[in-house]
Amino acid sequence: MARPVYAGARVRALRRRLVLSQADMARRLAISVSYLSQIESDGRPLTRSVALALATCFPADWQSDQDHAEDRLIAALAEAAAEPLSGDPLPDGEALARAVTQQPALMRRFVALHAAWRRAEDQLQRLDEAYGTGTAGAARLPWDEVRDWFHDAGNYVDALDAGAERIGTALGEDPDALVRALRQRHGVTVRAAARDDMPLRAFDPATGRLWVDGALPAESRRFQLAHQLARMELGPVIAALVAEARPHAPEALRLLEVGLANYAAGALLMPYEAFRAEARRVRHDIDRLRRRFGVSFEQACHRLSTLQRPGAEGVPLFFARVDMAGNITKRHSATRLQFARFGGACPLWIVHEAVAIPDRILTQLAEMPEGTRYVSIAKGLVKESGRFERSPRRYAVVLGCELRDAGDFVYADHLDLARPDAATPIGVSCRICPREACDQRAFPPTGRPLRVDPERRDVVPYRFD
Structure with a gap:
């Protein structure tokens, strides 16, 4: 029988370093405040499920304190198992820990396959971009x-x-x-x-x-x-x-x-540690961050997407800037969401609406085709031209996180995150999006046979297999 592990000082030091209250950390770990308090005071041992929650919610920070290969594998396995592709319920922490203990080689292969699938998805998106811009088979442009x-x-x-x-x-x-x-x-x-x-x-x-x-x-x-x-x-x-x-x-x-x-x-x-600590303290409230550091709304959003220092990562966020024509002129993502690589974006994405409504923050809960949900904000901005003869520059910026990090994102507080139909179904690109029942589709998906019925007309004039 395994000996109980008491890690109160380590958990308490982690919470204080991240500038989290006991209530904030308990909410992220899905445990009660009293349970967390008992763990911190060494009144209760650290169970496998709580250790997994720590490794999942604070991967870099917790692993920097407890650098065990088995725990890293459990955390990576939890990340891979969280892909909502199969629709099956997510295994709990104890089940994942047993799998790693009983079949470590198999679990490492599973994690490696998940990483390979992610790389293949990224490559597919790159090919889609090349196809859409007419540069397939040609050298990349300098930009x-x-x-x-x-x-x-x-x-x-x-x-x-x-x-x-x-x-x-x-x-x-x-x-x-x-x-x-x-x-x-x-x-x-x-x-x-x-x-x-x-x-x-x-x-x-x-x-x-x-x-x-x-x-x-x-x-x-x-x-x-x-x-x-x-x-x-x-x-x-x-x-x-x-x-x-x-x-x-x-x-x-x-x-x-x-x-x-x-x-x-x-x-x-926006020096790394000071900015990261303040971002956690204000739960990524952009207006508070920009006033604190004397930067613009866009600069603060952009900086948040770069907080990926090994051992001191920030909350994973994606960031993009979109112009009036829908072109994505900046794109960065620390999340699994990689649609920001594209020259165009899903029309159901809220950033397009924000371009037409400057200086107002819009929020959205969106769901990708494989089931991953994201909370995002978008704000339209205007840069004056300085003269009447030249039009001002109008664009919008978007920032977001995965649903699992919504507790650290102040903009998620007023969204209904639990209702199954609350999320807007969006995609990466029409050419690789599998959604058939989408009234906003601009192109059919590549490689899918089309079915066109002259006697029937829907919003989209074709169906596909």
């Missing part, structure tokens, strides 16, 4: 190369993020710190550009002058200053990353360099 580089990196660049965090933490919250650091460390003088023909940011290395558009909002101005400081302070790190990436197109080299500097600017303005 696609850079986007895929960040995607393959998990949208987290440790060397750059850690360096930017050190700089940002040292600068503190003084609004003039960026200007002072540029002047004192690098001899750069910041000037406000007032001419209409000036870019948002322009640096002249010969004179050491940095021109920033004086009409920019304060948070956009700070980002441009942070971009310039990051390029100067972290230039060798950026150069090494670009050299290691070895992009095929020459233009991709410059695009990656700019993308990495933008990444570093966000990490400088």
Whole structure:
């Protein structure tokens, strides 16, 4: 008989490090507050089911404290078993633990198969994108190369993020710190550009002058200053990353360099640990985060999608930006949801409605074809053009998490998460979406035989097998 395991100090330290109350942690672990209190005081041992819940809800944080191969395998198995493909009830923690104990090799193979299936799904989406844009069989465009580089990196660049965090933490919250650091460390003088023909940011290395558009909002101005400081302070790190990436197109080299500097600017303005802790404390309330760190709504959303530091991951989130035509111009996902790789998106996704309704946060509970549910928010934003003759830029940003993380997402509080029919059925792309009863379908699914009946007309003029 296995000896009881008492881990009160470890559980309590984890909860305090994540800035969670006992009620918050108990809710996520699906146990009572009194039970959690007894565990923390070593009044009760840590059962297999609670240990699995800890590994599932806080995978990186808990494993950093209890780094056992068997526990890691149980957590990975729980992740694979949570795929709602079969429709069967999810095995409980004790059943998963028995399976790992009795058939460890078989369970490792099951986890490996799940990982391979996920990679195949990702490859299918890449092929669908190439088919949809007419680039199948052709070399990737420079923009696609850079986007895929960040995607393959998990949208987290440790060397750059850690360096930017050190700089940002040292600068503190003084609004003039960026200007002072540029002047004192690098001899750069910041000037406000007032001419209409000036870019948002322009640096002249010969004179050491940095021109920033004086009409920019304060948070956009700070980002441009942070971009310039990051390029100067972290230039060798950026150069090494670009050299290691070895992009095929020459233009991709410059695009990656700019993308990495933008990444570093966000990490400088929102230092990793401070931002992660505050995000957990306010349950990812974007307006509270942007005020706390002096950034824009979009910048805060984007930064949340990058919190993937090994051993200190944030809540897995997806983020995307969509323009008026439905093109996805930014896309990052730390969740299983990978529709953000596409040039277009499901019309039932709430982000499209948000584009037409600026400065209002919309919420949605959505369900993918395989059954995974996501809570997402979308907000339409407008960037003024500065002149009557030029239209302002209108777009929307979307941020979301899987249903299992809804407890850490303040926007889920007023959604009916339990009702089976409460979720909006969405898909990745019409060309690979299997939903037949969808009035919004733009294209039939690839490779499915069509059935067209001239004597019958539905909203969609065909059916498929």
